[in-house]
Structure formats: structure tokens, C-alpha cells
Amino acid sequence: MRRLTRGICALGMALGMSVAAQAQSATQASADIPNAIELLARIDRNQAFTSIEYSARMEIRIGKQLRVKSMKAWALSDKKAFIEFTNPEDSGTRMLKLEKELWMYFPKEQDTVRISGHLLKEGLMGSDLSYEDALESAELSTMYQASVSGEAQVDGRRAFVVELKAKTPQAKYDRRILWVDAERFVVLSEEMYARSGRLLKTSSVKKVERIDGRWYATVVVLEDKLRKDSSTTIIMDSLRLDVALSDELFTRAALER
């Protein structure tokens, strides 16, 4: 999921997710297919940023129902992120991510709460992305073994198929399969499996844009397969990379201002 959210998801970018670091070792595939570590490193190089700023919409579909959340987000690398929701129901609700800690500010109560324990399992604002997914950090890099298993076509584009296998019981998913755009090095699709083999989550990129010379997924659909008939589409716009952001934004004081 870390790869899912970090590699291709706008929200994930603000919350800070890395791709290449997850592959500790890789098996060399055939001569014309790149090494897994090399491939994932290309993805990270393409998407790496020192800072980012954007607006986004989350369209949460459950059956025939649609709920829309809108937000503004800022992030410094993958360590610090600040999100403010702007849709009427959640207006002024803010999130602060500092490394592996997550805090939320609720404006009506003027209260700040650390998201921990059971709350981490909840869907972020009712979406298919959990708080726990958003918090996954670089330490997961030791949890998966990567290999490139072949090639496939995704929406008419050539893609490398990368498999990640959990090396430790602490890994959230036992197995992940990624389809990586062979030309733009963007993760176009991902599947995440439990140890039992059950498919838990999927992601699918619907739009890729070139921003400041790099390719970014700006529309991503996430599906939590444990939920019935649900999906979350994250649409990012007004994206700016490497903007000047103050460290003071990423503090509890800023959360409560």
C-alpha cells in the first residue's frame, strides 16, 4: 500500500510515501527487463520532491452513493505533511503528519487528537485509504523482496510487472503486484494481497501528467476489497513542486491556528 499511495496517489504524496526504498533485493529478470531495484529507483527519481503543494478532491463511491471531500495539501519530502479539508462538512479539519505520527485538528471542537491504535484502521475521512496506509514510512523498506516478473499492457501502455514479497510478518501485505509504465516510470496499477491470498486493495491510475519535467499520476482510483462495492477516486490539481514551505507549517501550533 505504501507503494500504492506513494507512487501514484496524490494524497499519498503529501502524506509521504516512497517506492524504491522498499525493494531490498531483487532478482534479475531477462536482459531487456530492468532490475527491480533499478526500476523502483527510477520511479522514485521521477516522483521525488523536496516539497509539494496541491489541491485535491476525494470522490468516495459506495454503491450508488457519492461523497466528495476536497482538500489542500502541503508536504516536505516524505517526512512532513499538512492537509486541510475544505468541503462543507469537514471544513477546517486539518491533518499533520510528522514521520510516523498523525494528528488531526477538529475545528468545531477546537481539539487536536493524535490518531493512534484502533483509529489507524479507519478509512481516512471514510475513504478506501486508511490512516495506517497514509502513515507507512521508509522503515517498510526492509519488509519486501522485489522481482520483475515480466511485461504487460495497461490501458495500451507497455508496463513492467513487479512483485513484492513480504520478508517479515510485520509487513502489512504479504504480496504486492505493481504494473510500472515502461516509459514514464509511473506505477499504473497495483494489487495488494493478504497471506491467505485474498486480494485486499487495488489502485489504478486514470491520468498521468507531466509536471516540471516529471510524470505524475494525478487521478487515481483506490478500492478496498474488504468493503462492498466501494472506491475512492483522488483527483489532484494545481500541483506545484519544490515550492518554498516553512517548517512552521508542520507543527501542532500551525494545526491549531
Place this chain on the structure above:
Amino acid sequence: MNSVTRTVLCATLFATVALSVVMAQESSDREASYKLSGEASVSSIALWSGDGSDDKVFEASDILYGSDTALTLYLDAKRHNIRASFSGRTDIMTGISAPSPATPTTFLIKRAYLRWTPGSFVVTAGRQLINWGAAMLWSPADLFAQTVLTGLTTERQGTDAIRIAMPLGSLGGIEAVGIPGLSFSTGRYGGRLYGYALGSDIGLQAARDLARGETTIAVNIKTDLVLGVWAEASYTFLDDDELKDRFEAIFGADWSVAYRTIISAEYRYNARAVPGEDYPAIHYLFASLGTKLGDFVSLGAGGLIDIANGIVSASLTSAIDVAQDASLALLAQYSNGQFDSLRLVDAVAIGATLSLAF
């Protein structure tokens, strides 16, 4: 001019002044201006109450009804390092929902403050929520705020105060709060040092009430030990040697079952309550259970118990997400007595609230 009209006029005046101050500032930050949002709701309630005698039996004709149509507005205006925030709620009530037949309409200013941020300092003046505690219902660490319980929902009340805060690191800070009285010698003043260390939220706070002649110190901690746990305690020294000092402590925990059900419980020990308190007994227990019945429906159940006096209130609630930004809340509640007066009287209430945020 009645009190409601006066309050509305005062609120309007504040909002006008706040907006004027903020909007008049020269600023290059043209994106930040003001935002108006709110919530409209309609509630209805039916209540049956005994008279305290054992021979009172339920009769349909004894059921009382009431309704509450409410509008809550939130106004936030900001420029650069100054921000005005206003939240007011108007209720138009009928039947038993009205405080009295003479006051079918009420207006409550929930918050109304200006927040100025010169450098690292944050200065907040006006009615604001001062959240120092982190407990569910009783927070001894909340030296400047009261919490009320409605159904299973707790809400802190605003306090008219001046607060100066300064961050210490990313997650800590120090605060000073003053509630001026008619003179300095009748005010209430306090401070707080808080931070995050070893996976725990920790706070130390103290307050001096010059009018009442008392000093309170308090500590709070909240952490995760498989369960989420929290504890708070306060000790109040009284200047009058003939009166005994007060001690209050709470301990709480929450945990989840299958990630869809959250169970929380909080125990309160209150050695010496102040007359007139909402909860004047020594031992209380508050517990709640919340579970999701689907993506749009949640169910809550909970109870509040005065252990020594055997007073119990049990609630069953449901929240239904009926549309974008709209929800329907249902409530059923039984109690066998009143927690403040300790009077034993059976009461059953059911109610529903439909609300829309905009």
C-alpha cells in the same frame, strides 16, 4: 430590547468589527479572506417522566413533546497573521425543548475571538475553547473549560479569556491564560506546559482563582499500550484553612474489536465536589460503544453511572449519513434519576435530528 436581541446585536457587531479589522489590513495574501459555513438542523423529542414516586405508571397522555430548529453559523476571516473566528447558534424551540415558555428562542455565542500571531507567539482574545484535557467526559486538566454531555456526545463550552501560546518544538508548547474579572484581583489565571514524548501526550497545568482563593495543579497523560489509555488528576489548594482541599482523578481506556467497534470507558473519582456541580458524587463511570453497521450507518450505546447513588442513564444512538453533508441522528435514552440533584425519577426520551452542513 430583550436579551436575545441584545445578544444577536452584540454578535453581529463583533462579526462586523472582526471582518473590518481583518479585511482592512494591507496584505499581499489575497487568497486568504473569509469563509462562512454552517449547519441547519431540526430536532424533535418525546419525553415521559415520572414524578419520583413508586406508584407513577406510564400513561400515553403524560408524554411531552418538543422541537428545536437550529441554525449554527461559522465565520472565519483571516489575513496574514490575524484571524477572526465566530460561531453562533440560534434555536427556535417548542414544547419541552424550550427552557421556558417565555424563551422559545435562544442565541448562543459558542466562540468569538481574534487570534493574532506575531512571530512564534499566538495571542487569542475572546470566547474560545481551551482544551487542556484529553478525557472523554471529565477532564480534571481542563482548568478553563467545562464539558457537557448530550446523548453520548460530549462538548466543551467556550470560555471568555485571553490566551498567549508559544510553541516548543513541533508538538509542544507553553500557554498562559487569563480570565479577567471586574478587577485583577477577581480574575482567574493559569498556565500550561505540554508536549509529546515517549509516545505519550503529556501536560502540566496550574491555575490560580483569586476570587475564590484557590490554586489548582493538574497533570494529564494519554498513550497507547495496546489499548489507548489516559489519566488525569488535579489537586486544588484552598486558601481558607477551614475548608478541605479537593482532589479529582480520572482513568480511561479504549479499544477496538474487529476495527469496526470501539469500546471506551472512563472512571472518575471526585473526592470533594463543589456545591452546584453537575456531577457532585464521588464515583462515576462513563462507558460507550460505537460500531459501524455499514458505510453510512453507525450505532452507539452507552451509559453514565453514579456508582454510590445508583443513578443510571443509558443511551442508544444511531447516525445515518443520508446524503452529502447531511445526516440523521436518532436517540433513545433512559435514566432513573438526575445526576446534579441526586433526585430519583424515571425518564424516557426518544428523539431525532436531521442536519445539513453547508
